[in-house]
Amino acid sequence: MDLGSSLSIATSGLNAIEYELSVTSQNVSNSGTTGYVSATANVSSAVAAGQGTGIKIDATTLNISPTLQKALYSQNAQVASLTTTSNSLAAVSALQGSTSADSGSTDTLSDLLGNVQSALTSLTSEPTDSTSQSTVIADAQSLTSTINTLSSTYTTQRQTAEDSVVSTVSSINSDLTTIGSLSKQIMTLKAAGADTSALENQRLGIMSDLSSDVSVTFSETSSGDMVVRTADGTELPTRPDQIGQSDTGVTLPSTTWPLSTSDSTVTADSYYAAGDSNSSIAGITLNGQDITSHLTGGTLGANITLRDTTYPQMQAQLDSFSSTLMTRFSNAGLSLFTNGSSTAQGTSTTEETPNGIVGLSAALSVNSTYVDTPSLLTTDSSGSTGSITAITDVLGTAFGTSSADVSGSLAAPSDNLGPTGNLSTGYSGSQGLVALATALTSNQASTISNASDNLTSATAVQTTLQTSVSNVSGVNVDDEMSKVVALQNAYTANAKVVTAVQSMFTALLDAIN
Template identity: 80%
Template sequence: MDLGSSLSIANSGLSAIDYELSVTSQNVSNSGTSGYVSETANVSSAVAGGSGTGVHVAATTLNVNNALQTALYGQNAQVAAYTATSNSLAAVSALQGSTSADSGSTDTLSDLLGNVQSALTTLTSTPLDSSAQAGVVSSAQSLTSSINTLSTTYTQQRQTAEDNVVSTVSTINSDLTNIGALSKQIMSLKATGADTADLENQRLGIMTDLSSELSVTFSETSNGDMIVRTADGTELPTRPDQMGQSDTSVTLPSSTWPLSTSDVSVTSAGYYSTGDSSSQIPGITLGGKDITSHLTGGTLGANITLRDVTYPQMQAQLDSFSSTLATRFNSAGLDLFTDGTGAVPSTNTTQETPAGIVGLSSTLSVNSSYVNTPSSLTTDSSTGATGDVTAVTKVLSTAFGTSTDDVSGSLAAPSSDLGPTGSLSTGYSGTQGLLALATSLTSNQASTIAQASDGLTSSTSVQTTLQTSVSNVSGVNVDDEMSKIVALQNAYTANAKVITAVQSMFTALLDAID
């Protein structure tokens, strides 16, 4: 081998080592960066005519196991959804109390309703006692106050969910269009044979973020572009050209494209329904088409479900209970509970209060006539006689009754055809006594809260396992990288010695010629 070839081989070796050191250093510096995928410097021997001519530098590759990465993306969406749901429902859990006998709770609906029953029982023994009369009013007010607070909490949490939907759509837009902008650069570089590993790593980080906002899948085309789809296969464009439009039509990245929605004030009678012109809550559109039903999982999917399913059902359950409470008391001859206008509530299940029971639980109150004059609880309205416990006794026997006559027909709690669209149901029988209805409501909602909490625990455990598996493949092992640096330093020294030796030989040769 001549001196020129030796010098060329050594120089190419030094260039390759510089490249490998650069990649290794980048791995080490990003070892603590969440979502960073370790890169591998690829070098190989260059051979011509059966003889080595140096070292060839190839494109840097990312250490990614696509199957594991895809599984982690899916798990990210699950964990984010359960997290958003659990965090939201914590506000309800704090108010519900517990139906467990050994919990020590005294604030459940059944507890507060039981206090009303006890106060009425006491009043039958001492009907002329002003403190006993005031006790009934006070316990009834505590009950209605708790119902009002629960209803307000449902509405507040629905509003928070709506606000989160809007903000999450903005975040998703930014992630999608950042992916699109990076993909455009990647495609351009790939077309020229340039290295794209760093850009691909940036894109993977954004893909990880997006996987927590929404259930999505990713597929890379042969030219380096990235196609994003929802869980049901609906394609979400990352650039206008993926929709057949000019990229100049949108400045990337963008927080307002491609998805669009708007924030509104949510009420108990407000709802979202695809294609319903009366729907007060707007959908999420793509190119003018409502695709809300295609956007599931992740933070976005969870908040859509909380806004449109979870809290509306809880509201319907509480409205049904409030209506039944007032109806059964009134049927027994004691109009103790009224709507916001002071009247006995209407029983229409789909109209907003006072025309119906939708939102009734937010306005349910104790009849002002009893609040102002508690003695009227035991005063015969027709004769004016005091100490009359006829109505109170009947309430205890029938309004709190459990026989078929007391809980069926017009006295049954509405359990279906609820809400402004008539599409909601309580999920339990309406032919139960008041105390059993209160317990069923609390238990049903407690179950929803527990499912979210249990789901978060189990899904987080799976996510941790997957993250460990992905890290074993894609993460940076600092010890290994430092070992590579030592080996590369030794290789650098060896190549430098070759160059020094060749230079000395060239100098000696030139001196000999002179």
Template identity: 40%
Template sequence: MGLDGALATAGTGIDAIQTQLALISQNVANAGTPSYATEVAAQEAVTAGGTGMGVRLLPATRLVDTTLQATLLGQNASTAGAQTTATALSAINAVQGTPGAGNDLPSLLAGVTTAFTTLAGDPSSAASQQAVVTAAQTLANGINSISQSYQQQRQTAQDGVVSAVAAINTDLGTIGTLSDQIINLKSLGQSTADLENQRDKAVASLSSLVSVRTLAQPNGDMLVIAGGGLMLPTHATNPLTTSGAQLGAAATYPESIPAITLGGTDVTGALTGGSLGADLTLRDRTLPTYQAELDEFSAQLSNRFAAQGLSLFTRGDGSLPASTGPYTQSGYVGYAGQITVNPAVAASPSLVRDGNLAIAGSPTGASAFTPNPAGGPAAFGTLISRVLDYALGSDAQAGVAQPATPTTGLGPSGTLAAPYAAPPDLTGLASTMIASQSADSAAATAQASSEASVQTTLSSRLASEDGVNMDQELAAMTQLQNAYGANARVISAVQSMFTTLLTAITPVMG
């Protein structure tokens, strides 16, 4: 090898070092970038005819623990889903009040009991009669507020579904665009490390929206598969589609709530996990079940009072809830959002003493009752006793148990069920229902915290194994600086030799 060969060889060293320094710069700059994996470039000797011709770098690749990366993707979905659920249920729990603080449902019901107990001491007291109406309206308002919180969170979940689908399509489009570029560069033998890091960032974003797994293809493409086995489109012109909707208490999927479709096919059931999966569960199962439970409590409240001769809790038009279809709650789905004090009673508070319904009586239900007529005894206490002993108690009349409160076949389609056995009295029913829902909220909050902790641990492990190690990068930079200086000295020495040679031959040439 002559001087020109030595110069060329040293030049390849300089080129390789410059490329490696660029990689180090890229790594250091992205030391805190989520989903960024350290980029490295292996080098190999170049020979021609058995003679060394320097060094060259292979296309840069990434250091990736694919197993740990896949585990983190799954954990991203679990964490996002748990947080979505906890946020929704915590908002509901706040509206339900603090047990024993006077603003929770059992306490509001106790307020009605207390008002009737006071009235029993002096049935003629107009102030006590009005106090019963006020306590009843406070209870109805509390029920309305809880029902409204269910519907608000259900609407939030529906809006979240629409937003998540749009975000999923954006991430899938990004993955597809980057995959196309990776396929092209890979076919040219060029590095795709930067693009793969960008693609992994999009995949990480996607994994918080819905459970996914990925399959890297030999040509550089990437397949994205939803948790339910659905192949998600990254190159398709037909993305996932859905539409917004304003949900009422009776709205159900797929009857009246828009599906998520792909190419015209309903794929809602194949999209699980992540914030989308949690919103679907909240929208279609959890919150409708809560609504059904409260609707049933409200119906029991109204009908048990009415059965004793006082239509106190009704709709705004004075009507009582009744099943009018094939399912338990057909005809009164959403009743908890409508319940109020009967306008007739609000206008004439003395009806809480006298009653406003004549009861024929039944051996399996309440006994017979005749309301106190106009001008009747001011100390009439029969109705008040029936309310305290039976409407608010476990029996419909002495020795006859209250009809069982339905806990299955609930909701608009009769497919929902409460997770508890209903106590026979209204206070027990209210306490059991609220305790069950509060327990759900507490469990969701604990689950969200646990999932976040696991996610943090996995993220730290992945960053430790695949992420940028600043100490290693700086050590490598020092080595490259030394190597750069050595190659530069070789070039300087060769240039000096060329100068000496040219100086020596110049007189001869002259």
């Protein structure tokens, strides 16, 4: 082996060390970057014609466990979903009060209804007392006001969820098409044998963001492309060419492709149903096909569920209770509660008030006749004052719990609820008014509590997974600094070889001259 070969080998060593040092430097500088995957500089011995020719720089690899990474993405989606749900339901929780016996709460529906019952009971003892009469009206108004507020909150939170669906679709589009753009660059570089680790790391970071918006999985092709799918396997294209279309039709990245949806104004009778031309809430489409049901998990999946399932059921429960409150009081001879209009209240469980009970809870009010003249509460049909017949009937039957008082037309609607008739209360309608109010609050409180409890558990699992992923993919600064010292020593040694060879060349040239 001649001096030229020795110099070439030493020089290749310096080049390799510079490469390894640059990778190490990149790791250290990104040690605090969320989602960054540490890289490993790979070198191997170069051999030509059976002789060593120095060091060959190989492709940089990322320290990643696909299995752990996919598990973390899945958990990210679950935590984001539960966080969105829990935060949204907090608005309802603040209004619901507590059904716990030791909570001291006086704000639940059953508490407020109990106040009306107590005021009516007191009125039977002093039927002509104006203060007692006014107390009944005031307590009834407190009850209807709380019902109105709850209904308004459901609608407001549904609208917030709908608005979030639209904005999240734009965010998902941006992430998908950014992944597609990066993949295109990666494939080009891979084909040329160039290093793609930095771009791959950037792509993984975008994928991590995407996993919080919707539940997704990914796979990589041999060419370096990334294929993204929903939890049920529906492919979400990152570039038009992935679905056989021309890339020239879309400028990447894009917030409007590949998914499409539109803004909707949500009311009590609004609903989403795939393929239903009467659906007032727009679905999410991909290449003209509605894929809303395939988009689960993450912020998007949570808001779809809140908008289409959680709040519609709560609304249906409250509408059912409002209808039953009106019906049982009227049946007892005291039409204390009305739908706020001059039109008689219909009983359809799928039509909007006043034809049906959908949205009734937002319109429920205390009959203005009694509000204007509270003494009519104890005035009989002949005009005689001080009558407690109607009050006694209300206390005995409207608040009754016997089969005759809670069954048949007096039972609270519990099935075939909502504008599409696909909702149910989740509890029996053959209960007394107070029991119905408690069942409603308990059912909704359980939904709220489950979201909070599940979030705590899911976050703990996420933390464990993050630790496991970090152990494989994270940057250990101490290890990286140890590499720096070793590379520094190797660089010094290789530099000395180069210096020695140069000295020998100089001596040779001097001897010749």
